[in-house]
Amino acid sequence: MTTAVEEVVTEAPAVEAVPKRAMTLGAGTSLVVLALLVLAPLAVKNFVIFQMTMLLIYGLAVMALNILTGGSGQFSLGQSAFYAVGAYTSAILMETYNVNYVLTLPISGIICFGVGFLFGLPALRLSGVYLALATFALATAMPQLLKLNFLEPWTGGVQGLVVTKPDAPFGLPMSQDMWLYYFTLAITIAIYVAAVNLLRSRSGRAFMAIRDNEIAASAMGVDVALYKTLAFGVSAGITGIAGSLGAIVVQFVAPDSYTITLAIQLFLGMVVGGVGWLPGSIVGAAFIIFVPNMAESVSKGLSGAVFGVLLFIVIYVVPHGARQIAIFGQQMVAKYRKR
């Protein structure tokens, strides 16, 4: 018996806690994607730049959900609420208190981190579908909370708030749209790198241990309660920053912008991009922005149904989302190289 156990122990190879390939792209691919993201706006119209900016922003929000669900294994249908808090924080600070838009981002991040962390505390007692329902309640409540009478002097109530679009600083010769794109891109890259590092760190391993088996994780000495709430906080904080950027780029916040539909879209983006695969977030974001437009061009009256069919095909053919396609591509390349 003992020899058998020893054999198993010795035979098990030292596995890297987070296989790099599983979470991120290789260095070469990353550089190509980065170059594309940097150069593309130089060749397209302002409107397309705006769409690409929205793509990055939704990508950030999807990534935040990915850290929560793919990382720590907790569901959330309430991301729209954190997005709204971030958006409103920026809008109110910029319009009422004349704070510079750049400074509003970290403030939103911190506030949303706090909100997410606090929400994570009661959520500790819930798991799986029950947690999904609790966060769902948060998402449905948020638009109504924003309409409350006593908040109206700040939130503008049902009419929302119009946000002034910032110009490019230092007299840079670029349009507002292009400046905001690069600004968003810089922040997205910074957060992406930070997120990848987080998941590879001790905390990230703790998240994943909890995801894989909560009891085993706590037996190994992981403070389950702390890391679960921490995951909520980090996810909410990033979502809040995405919300802030969204408010600045769209130039408008209103309760109707942040309904449960947004939360479901983000969830959808995560699934389509591949749960737990961070680069997939941007693919997921592209899906939720562009596929409804495509569906509409097929049929106006049945756009919802067309969208449903497309989604069904995606889930059926590639259940692991963009991640599956990426892995397939990688294998093809590897095969080709071997020859």
Add this chain to the structure above:
Amino acid sequence: MFAEKLKIAALATAAVVLMSGPALAQKKYDTGATDTEIKIGNTMPYSGPASAYGVIGKTEAAYFNKINAEGGINGRKITFISYDDAYSPPKAVEQTRKLVESDEVLLMFNPLGTPSNSAIQKYLNAKKVPQLFVATGASKWNDPKDFPWTMGWQPSYQSEAHIYAKYLLKEKPDAKIGVLFQNDDFGKDYLKGLKDGLGAKASLIMAEESYETSEPSIDNHIVKLKASGADVFISITTPKFAAQAIKKLAEMDWHPLHIVSNVSASVGGVIKPAGFENSQNILSAAYAKDGADSQWDNDPGMKKFYAFLKDYYPDGNRLDGSVVYGYGAAQTMVEVLKQCGDDLTRANVMKQAASLKGFAPDTLLPGITINTSATDFAPIKQLQMMRFKGEKWELFGDIINDELSN
């Protein structure tokens, strides 16, 4: 001989150049307009929670098809590009930018929803693209000083509320008013109008109850209003809830003076489902004819409307107020473009939109006309009170102009 011919040819050419010279000079275009085409952009909630309003966009598309089939406007065909914004402001911004920057439309016509229009207003005004005849009743669209490129169309909710206030002050000065309102931009704007209209006597409102569109039933709100002792019930509600309220009142045997907002005055959509016997003597105000109302069957304007439905939009339901609405709005748009003549610049479009005088679309009540000026960006300001009798609305009193809105 050859020289002779050449001379004639030269003369002819000169004549042609001379003749066409002034004509060419008169034709002026901005992006989106050419000798053969006028591009019009629009956003509508074809999907999402407000998708019932998508019918408006479809009606407008059908109406522009009719105009094109009849030869277009001053020889130019209309290309109507309408995108889905799912009633989401960020999506509306994206689609509007696509229309302006990628499809290069001359103007935006009748985009729907107060939040969506608020979201695109600043952008369109900065770009100097007309945002014409927006499909919302908020009062803020009549602001030519700050937003010279934005114009409303229908009477504002506040105007309508002023008219009820005026009526109550005159007919029932000791009214005890109970208000039920929808907790959104529509309900709140309306309530403000009511209070402004009552002025010093705003204290006549003794009970206010708000509901959310997500509530399945509003019965408890009505019970509370009855308990407050109100003898006037003002229902600032959308169709589903207006019908519920009418039924509940009958069920409770409560018979206050009942006023229903124009949004929910549709015979087909509200009164009939709530029951004719429950709806007697309800008051409301209107500016357009109701397609479900038999009194308009022989009206020349409505006959044209029915003929349009038959030939160009057979799927359109004549009982649906949105169809009547889309027809009237599209007709106004066509009138503005006709007035523009060959000067299809964005500035001239706004100028012509702001100089409509006594224009009467087929679907407006007799006597109600559209008037605008450089300082007045509220095309329809008139309404007429009506009372429900038997199976139809009976108009009564004069056509009321709302002075408070200017």
